[in-house]
Amino acid sequence: MSWSKLKQQLEGFLSPALVGKVEYRATSYRYLPDKAGNCYIAVNKKNVLQMNDVTGPIRWYQSEQEIKSDPTIDIPVTAADIEAVRVTMGENVPEDRLQVIARNRKLTEYAKEMIVVQAALSKSNFTTASTRFLATSIEESLESSDMMLNILALIDRRVGKKRILNMSQTIKLKHPAVQYFYELRRSYS
Structure with missing residues (x-):
């Protein structure tokens, strides 16, 4: 699926309160094969979560x-x-x-899970996770151990205010990026 079509579908599932505040952005380099590109989730025009294809070593x-x-x-x-x-x-x-x-x-x-998540933040993995998010139920995405599925589900319009408020205890065990998007959704609900 092309990026523009994927972006359009993801933005179609955004919570009405977050429309215009949360954006999906991507860059790619057609003529530079060693530069795969970057992908961002922006909140109020600031790149909050950046995903790029990792080329350097991880400590x-x-x-x-x-x-x-x-x-x-x-x-x-x-x-x-x-x-x-x-x-x-x-x-x-x-x-x-x-x-x-x-x-x-x-x-x-917990540290091993965090390291795996940090290593998995790439544009290609974001595309894969987004496609999987569009094909699975919202409950599976919320309960998943995949950080990207959690984030996409939290800002989804199918998750209501009551469900967001009931998730406060389970969110504490999630990645800080998931916690950020949870607080964002809670503040705009």
């Missing part, structure tokens, strides 16, 4: 350590998480240490 370890050491990330640890650690570690580990190990495991999983 995996550094990114993971930054995420794991960020004090603002709040990951809830459930009794099932602690029990899973107890099963793998044995009965000799103190309870407070089990909580620390369970939290570190969840932070590592």
Whole structure:
């Protein structure tokens, strides 16, 4: 599907409150094969989320350590998480240490998901995610682990104000970009 047709369909699903505020933009370079192009989601004429085809190396370890050491990330640890650690570690580990190990495991999983998401922000992946969004139900897009599907669903007209307000707890565990678009939609609903 061509970019102009895809853009037209995506903008047709925008929430009425966001029409004119949220735009989809793309650039491409026809005569430069090593430059695949960029794709943006703009809010009020500012490029908020930029997706470009990655050509440089990603510092995996550094990114993971930054995420794991960020004090603002709040990951809830459930009794099932602690029990899973107890099963793998044995009965000799103190309870407070089990909580620390369970939290570190969840932070590592979260960091890996964030790194995968950051690496997947490219124009070609945006096109693929947009096409998949147009073909799936809004519920699947909201519950998906794919950041782009979440963002596209949050700014969709089929998601009502009541559903947006009921999602406040689940959004806290999502990527910061998803949280940004959630707050944007909440403020304009």
